[in-house]
Amino acid sequence: MPLSEPAPHDKSALDTFPNPHPDRDYEIEFECPEFTCVCPKTGQPDFATIYIDYVPDELCVELKSLKLYLWSFRSVGGFHEKVTNDIFADLVELLSPRRLMVRSEFMVRGGITTCVTVQHPN
Secondary structure: OOOOOOOOOOHHHOOEEEOOOOOOOOOEEEEEEEEEEEOOOOOOEEEEEEEEEEEOOOEEEOHHHHHHHHHOOOOOEOOHHHHHHHHHHHHHHHHOOOEEEEEEEEEEEOOEEEEEEEEEOO
16 A cells, blocks of 8 residues: 655654663664755755664654655755754654754755754753
8 A cells, every 4th residue: 555645744744652661771873865855945856864863761753654754844845954953853842852863964955065963952
């Protein structure tokens, strides 16, 4: 059965499950090399690799839901800084993690590569 296209920036796509070991700190790392959003100036697609690294508290993010959530940015027009901070804010709100880092590495546009990193706690 094909997956339906999520709504733009659809944080309701995110789901969680209980941390199986809330008694200890451990890192979960995701690398999402096929992230796409839209340049708000040109309407052209922007391609990036999104890195998510977190230490869960009570909840972990479910992987399929994370994939659908990241897909929901495909039609979103947003600057790299906004998109990265939106992902970060949604994950902090969802998980209340002990630590979280979201890093976006956008492909070259106009001869410039953009990397944006946001961390919690600050």
